[in-house]
Amino acid sequence: MSELTRESPAQGAHPLPAGPYRPRTSVFWWVRRRSYLLFVLRELSCVFVAWFVVYLLLLVAAVHRGNDAYQGFLQWSGQPGMLVLNLVALAFVVLHAITWFNLAPKAMVVRLHGRRLPSRIVAAGHFTAWLVVSALVAWLVVG
């Protein structure tokens, strides 16, 4: 951070250098690395998370409107297109959950007896909680 700017003209008889080359970021920067691609997919997964929220709201609305509406909803959901969409959405939501749970230890520092817990333990805690909640929901729905 000198007081003199880098852009000041060169002195003497020499030609003016063109200055630093500023590389432009390609639109497809995210295909360059596997980690970037995974990151973009993870970001994309929020669309499907949102879709599941909408889907759930539609379900609730259908139940609220009565049996006919609910049967119509089920029929609509049984269409092959909807099945595919929901399967893809499920895959993305699972990706969403797994990647975020793996990242959780970075944001949370959990200490036990003054020692920082290893990140694997923190992540495992999240996964366990996820499984317990899922099992609870499954028991409520199926049982």
Added chain:
Amino acid sequence: MPDTITLQVARYRPDADAAPTTQEYVVPLREEWAVLDGLNYIKDRLDGTLSFRWSCRMGICGSCGMTVNGNPVLTCGTFLTDYAPGPIRIEPLANFPVVRDLVVEIEDFLRKLPAVKPWLVREDEQGVDDVEFLQTPAQLAEYQQYSMCINCMLCYAACPVYALEPDFLGPAAIALAQRYNLDSRDQGAHQRLDLLATAQGVWACTYVGECTSACPKGVDPAGAIQRYKLTAATRTLRSVLMPWAAR
């Protein structure tokens, strides 16, 4: 093992080139040679015009970061044999303007660094001259990892957010701010909040995590940023719920 290896080196001479070009050199392939030794062989024996930065060649001065086969690394600690039989592509660090050949301009970082106040802030400015501020090993461990940053800029080169959002403070600057925030001797966390908890600060980070993978010193800037997000969010929530409580 072959005797030699080809280095494909990015060249950019602003007085001659409009854009970078690639030049190939063949250098000896030796067990103990780092990529930096290959570059020095070129500089000393083949082509004196190749420009790059280096000094300590023990991974602590932070000068010799470059892109090797697409990855940001310190060239003093990256060995030729790991890439045999080659060729090896050597380019300047991504996301920075290229001054010349493998030399990039890092002024942007040096402008942002003072903004996060990377120094110990004390309310009692004079301090005590004859006694140290006590700090237990556990308190030291709280921030030690974030104090290991050598400013090598590999994390900025790895960060796509910095590429797309040049105003982003960036991984190293935020990690250094956290280094002081978490230091038990520091009293400046609230002064840093106004800059860190902004769209140019931690909220610009979308958590790609590549800064942490690229860091040669195990600093984990991504972790520092996520931790700060939690701190900032908690503070905001608290100020909404309990506006009467002073921060």
Added chain:
Amino acid sequence: MVDHDVVVVGGGGAGLRAAIAIAQTSPRLRVAVVSKVYPMRSHTVSAEGGAAAVIATGDTLDEHAHDTVSGSDWLADQDAVEAFVAEAPRELLALEHWGCPWSRLPDGEVAVRAFGGMRKMRTWFAADKTGFHLLHTLFQTSLKYAQIARYDEWYVTTLLVDEDRVHGVVGIELATGRVEAITGRAVVLCTGGCGRVFPFTTNGNIKTGDGMALAYRAGAPLKDMEFVQYHPTGLPFTGILITEAARAEGGWLINKDGYRYLQDYDLGTPSPTPVLRSMELGPRDRLSQAFVHEQEKGRTVDTPYGPVVYLDLRHLGAAMIDSKLPFVRELCLSYERIDPVHELIPVRPVQHYMMGGVHTDLDGATGLPGLYAAGEVACVSINGANRLGSNSLPELLVFGRRAGIAAAEFAAAHRGRPGPVVRSRVADERRRLEHDLLARRDGRERIAEIRTEMQHTMEGSAGIYREAESIVKGADRLRELRERLGKATVEDTSRVFNTELVAALELEAMLDVSETMLACALRREESRGAHQRTDFPNRDDARYLAHSLVSRNPTGSPRVDHLPVTITRWPPGERVYGR
């Protein structure tokens, strides 16, 4: 031409400490820090083991002073040593107050460790990255002060001198190739040492003796240039330093038979745990010399990169190594691909530090009014014929601060802009550099070839052991190399980041410095500390209890005079280690 009050050349530990001292004590002065690299790249960053200062209960300033004086083989100036040990604790505490992450005791107090040649545990440490933390703490603290203007990546080529006073510097801005004067009422040289005159050194590429050459050419004498420190434990090939702390924490030096050979060299008897001022905790000069004798006895191990002995840390265990010596493990794993927890570390002596430098008084003032120096570039002298490990970091703080304050006072007392003579000197320098830049295309030799030959000449003539014949031969060789450099080629004609031009200028500096080193080495017909003459194997206090002072004759050749050593309380005695 840009103007400041004080121009600090070099942005390492000493330079930043000087700049901060000026900013704190004279906040209205405008300070420039001109450095050929970004400050955090400076070689202070590589210091590992620690910084000595009396803080522990049971330790005294007198003991630190006596260790330093006997370590110096009585060549240190004792008034300087007394000032140094007295101010060192305050400086390390200042660093603590600025955030340096010193390693701590369980109760939160600063921890200290043992170090070579010290009779008490008094070395503060930040694991084994002390220099790194110290430099970054100084750099980050310096960012607080708006009046410190930085000129990063500017290479200073000459001092501006007129009417026997310094008026600033001329430098090249590497990014543009622009040649510009940076003027000031006082200049503080903090450019570090000159390890790169040797082929095998722990020093980074930037340590090319620039500041020593600048002062010498401007008429400020250099002092004790024959005293070159070899560190006993460098990794072969890279020359990476394995810190003395590895031995202080209990590491052993063994030869090819697994024998702790230091017991054969009057350094004490082996014990399983470290004993202060004994065996592996002897001073660096004696340990490096012992290696040479082991080699002569055929008890070292030959490798493609020279003979080695081994540093054995295996008995310390992973937990201790990871907490106290993590960087040692990291360096061994990354650069030697060995794990010191399970394997022996091959080591050999490696050039490490320059005891000599620009002659200064206790306030960093050199022989030229307005010119100050501090850190490795300077010779106050507290190090004499051999520096003790962990004294260099407190030295650059204590004398960086002193030089900064003295320079600020000088600048405040001397007003007025530089006159026409200075302006014409700037024009001359610009012409010289642009001539160098453009008119060298027809040369035959590469800079690197000459540099390599210089390095091997210096190793042969000014290594651990020297004798008249090889010194004289080396000096002849240097003269020849200087002529060849005048005709060498600078292939690179670009103005932008021309590292080859910088290399040529650095080589000029290194040749000047090398010449003074050999001149002093030839003149000192005795063996003292790191200067061991096989033709004069004994210390000779009657003739040589004196500093060598070397200045440049009008013809360009070095002239060596002597300057008495200041003795205050410790008359010359025998250096006793391990008994």
